[in-house]
Amino acid sequence: MTQTAAILGGGVIGGGWAARFLLMGWDVRVFDPDTEAERKINEVLGNARRSLPGLSDTAMPAEGALSFHADLAEAVGPADWIQESVPERLQVKHKVFAQVQAACREDAIIGSSTSGFKPSELQENAARPAQIVVTHPFNPVYLLPLIELVPSPANDADTVQKAKDILTSIGCFPLHVRKEIDAHIADRFLEAVWREALWLIKDGIATTEEIDEAIRMGFGLRWAQMGLFETYRIAGGEAGMKHFIEQFGPCLSWPWTKLMDVPELTDELVDQIASQSDAQSGMHSIRELERIRDTNLVAMMRALKAQDWGAGAVLNRAQAAKPALEDSALPIVTVQRAVPLDWTDYNGHMNEARYLQAFGDATDRFMEMVGCDADYIASGGSYFTAETHLRHLDEVHAGAVIRVETQVLLGQGKKMHLFHRMYEGGRLLATGEHMLIHVSLETRRASEPSATIAAKLGEIAAAHASLPTPEGAGAAVGKR
Numbered sequence: 001m002t003q004t005a006a007i008l009g010g011g012v013i014g015g016g017w018a019a020r021f022l023l024m025g026w027d028v029r030v031f032d033p034d035t036e037a038e039r040k041i042n043e044v045l046g047n048a049r050r051s052l053p054g055l056s057d058t059a060m061p062a063e064g065a066l067s068f069h070a071d072l073a074e075a076v077g078p079a080d081w082i083q084e085s086v087p088e089r090l091q092v093k094h095k096v097f098a099q100v101q102a103a104c105r106e107d108a109i110i111g112s113s114t115s116g117f118k119p120s121e122l123q124e125n126a127a128r129p130a131q132i133v134v135t136h137p138f139n140p141v142y143l144l145p146l147i148e149l150v151p152s153p154a155n156d157a158d159t160v161q162k163a164k165d166i167l168t169s170i171g172c173f174p175l176h177v178r179k180e181i182d183a184h185i186a187d188r189f190l191e192a193v194w195r196e197a198l199w200l201i202k203d204g205i206a207t208t209e210e211i212d213e214a215i216r217m218g219f220g221l222r223w224a225q226m227g228l229f230e231t232y233r234i235a236g237g238e239a240g241m242k243h244f245i246e247q248f249g250p251c252l253s254w255p256w257t258k259l260m261d262v263p264e265l266t267d268e269l270v271d272q273i274a275s276q277s278d279a280q281s282g283m284h285s286i287r288e289l290e291r292i293r294d295t296n297l298v299a300m301m302r303a304l305k306a307q308d309w310g311a312g313a314v315l316n317r318a319q320a321a322k323p324a325l326e327d328s329a330l331p332i333v334t335v336q337r338a339v340p341l342d343w344t345d346y347n348g349h350m351n352e353a354r355y356l357q358a359f360g361d362a363t364d365r366f367m368e369m370v371g372c373d374a375d376y377i378a379s380g381g382s383y384f385t386a387e388t389h390l391r392h393l394d395e396v397h398a399g400a401v402i403r404v405e406t407q408v409l410l411g412q413g414k415k416m417h418l419f420h421r422m423y424e425g426g427r428l429l430a431t432g433e434h435m436l437i438h439v440s441l442e443t444r445r446a447s448e449p450s451a452t453i454a455a456k457l458g459e460i461a462a463a464h465a466s467l468p469t470p471e472g473a474g475a476a477v478g479k480r
């Protein structure tokens with residue numbers, strides 16, 4: 001059954017939550033008194049549709065239904081999860097929780113996006129304090145997996161576990177903050193860095209652009225994949241963490257940093273920062289900057305996915321939980337996935353090389369189906385592709401769901417002749433015809449496949465013999 005999320009406050013963060021829930025198949029009901037909220041959420045949703053689905057190598061669930069409500073009670077009534085993302089003012093949040101708890105289901109979870117308040121502060125005077133937890137996200141909520149899940153002693157273990165399960169099911173990484181504290185874990189670091197940066201600008205040491213270069217050209221790249229302590233363990237060399245602390249620990253007491261002092265945010269300082277930021281990034285609109293950020297994040301997360309590391313390992317785990325493709329269809333569906341952002345090129349559509357990648361993935365999947373899997377390959381047999389003919393018939397864009405259907409034209413002896421058709425819905429995008437030869441990985445020469453593979457391939461080839469010969473099979477360049 002489709003689950004329902006209510007989003008209260010549809011600004012920067014509420015819009016991101018709405019997009020994540022929707023794209024993960026939840027129905028989403030939004031309440032925000034801002035008359036511009038619908039436009040803003042739809043724009044954020046457009047960016048999310050372009051970027052999130054391609055992070056998965058299998059198709060995401062069908063999008064849920066999005067509705068906007070003028071009445072908070074109507075929005076929260078049927079919701080399984082209620083996400084509060086109203087402005088960071090305790091009084092406003094308390095007022096919203098009172099209205100929510102008068103109208104919502106008692107078994108619904110109420111998550112707050114608060115960046116700084118402790119759950120016990122949010123729960124003050126609540127009708128059912130145990131229902132409210134902090135679920136602090138990071139912008140853009142539809143791409144970044146981290147959610148700081150902060151309960152107070154008023155929350156029971158079942159609520160915390162249920163919140164963890166739901167967050168995991170929508171592709172998030174819930175980090176359980178075991179002791180509530182102002183600004184949780186991550187915002188403490190962000191604030192420390194931000195304070196230091198404000199001083200560097202005020203003291204005329206660096207501009208906004210120079211500060212950003214100092215981060216993104218160096219330690220920002222390291223932090224994205226190993227964080228702080230694993231990075232510093234390596235920085236200690238073979239002598240490790242103890243040596244690192246002995247060497248650099250004393251510097252922490254030198255008066256370099258001004259961590260707890262905040263420079264007075266005078267009009268002059270604010271203008272200085274804003275005009276430096278305009279000079280640095282004012283040539284792009286916020287939506288353009290979001291798209292640049294998302295394109296970069298997707299490429300980085302997909303790189304980490306290939307390494308099964310950090311945020312990429314979270315993506316792989318989420319994908320492993322999805323059902324495998326159905327093998328009994330005729331022709332066989334061997335790929336079903338969205339086009340990732342980094343598969344598109346300067347022409348604004350999927351690059352020609354990626355058609356072959358999708359067909360290569362289809363072939364790999366078909367090989368697995370006939371028994372040429374990792375164990376078989378480790379035992380010394382495999383298939384090599386000897387010849388390929390691609391036809392690019394129509395364009396396709398980032399975020400679109402493509403499906404590859406595979407037909408066996410010949411499966412006999414050492415030969416496996418496959419014909420792949422790629423579709424978006426009913427639209428034929430491309431075909432790929434491939435001749436593969438079974439090889440011995442020891443001699444690197446053609447060899448007979450195992451009896452099991454020969455039998456399975458023969459069985460599928462016999463079933464596919466009843467299908468009409470595909471249009472374009474056997475075609476050569478210029479003969480269409």
Ligand SMILES: NC(=O)C1=CN([C@@H]2O[C@H](COP(=O)(O)OP(=O)(O)OC[C@H]3O[C@@H](n4cnc5c(N)ncnc54)[C@H](O)[C@@H]3O)[C@@H](O)[C@H]2O)C=CC1
Pocket residue numbers: 008009010011012013014031032033034037084085086087088092096113114115116136137138139
């Ligand atoms: N902007 C950020 O980078 C992050 C913000 N947060 C947290 O998310 C929350 C929201 O922040 P933003 O989205 O940045 O603010 P925002 O100003 O972009 O959005 C707040 C939205 O709440 C709406 N609103 C005001 N009163 C309301 C009410 N009574 N009921 C429903 N909606 C109401 C406003 O119309 C506005 O659309 C805050 O608690 C903040 O600490 C968390 C992570 C990151």
Ligand SMILES: C[N+](C)(C)CC(=O)CC(=O)[O-]
Pocket residue numbers: 115137138139187190
């Ligand atoms: C600036 N901020 C405190 C609202 C930032 C966050 O809470 C998290 C983020 O996305 O950086």
